[in-house]
Amino acid sequence: MHIGVGSGNPAKRRAVERTLPEATVTAVGVDSGVSEQPTGHAETVRGAENRARNVLATDEFDYGVGLEGGVATFDGTDGLFLIMWAAVTDGETVGRGAGPSLELPADVAARVSDGAELGPVMDDVLGTTDVAKKAGAAGALSGGRVDRAAALGAALAGAFGPFETDLYGADG
Numbered sequence: 001m002h003i004g005v006g007s008g009n010p011a012k013r014r015a016v017e018r019t020l021p022e023a024t025v026t027a028v029g030v031d032s033g034v035s036e037q038p039t040g041h042a043e044t045v046r047g048a049e050n051r052a053r054n055v056l057a058t059d060e061f062d063y064g065v066g067l068e069g070g071v072a073t074f075d076g077t078d079g080l081f082l083i084m085w086a087a088v089t090d091g092e093t094v095g096r097g098a099g100p101s102l103e104l105p106a107d108v109a110a111r112v113s114d115g116a117e118l119g120p121v122m123d124d125v126l127g128t129t130d131v132a133k134k135a136g137a138a139g140a141l142s143g144g145r146v147d148r149a150a151a152l153g154a155a156l157a158g159a160f161g162p163f164e165t166d167l168y169g170a171d172g
Helices: 010-019 041-056 104-114 118-126 136-141 146-159
Strands: 002-005 024-027 063-072 081-089 094-098
Touching: 002 010, 002 041, 010 063, 010 146, 041 063, 041 081, 041 094, 063 146, 081 136, 081 146, 094 136, 094 146, 104 118, 118 136, 136 146
Parallel strands: 002 024, 002 063
Antiparallel strands: 063 081, 081 094
């Protein structure tokens, strides 16, 4: 199985390699078609789907994978959350899955709400560089219990459902 992941980010490639160790994975930077900091589930899902479709169009992959992180609120809760969505396509079917959602600390949420991108804000707060290419905000926010690749991998596992089980058949 040859999978194209629509990003040059090493954490996204690791997510695919960890989740689908039997696959050959090629990372290709493609346009997500959404803002650098997707806001809300709809924009984040759209970014994942665009990445999956766009990478599939670049080569002869069995599947195109798009992984997108964003921020969103949830009805019934306060605060802003880091969210993750994955999309997988074979050119006909599209599978979607969400990863864990982690509440952002109030000071981080305020900066992101004011228009800053989460990765650079986390770099500033942590005194590091390129956190988004390493453990990610997920790693920092969970105290290292889950890193970005694992969180995105959970979303990817869900998105692969329609390709792994008959439960998503035409009548499902």
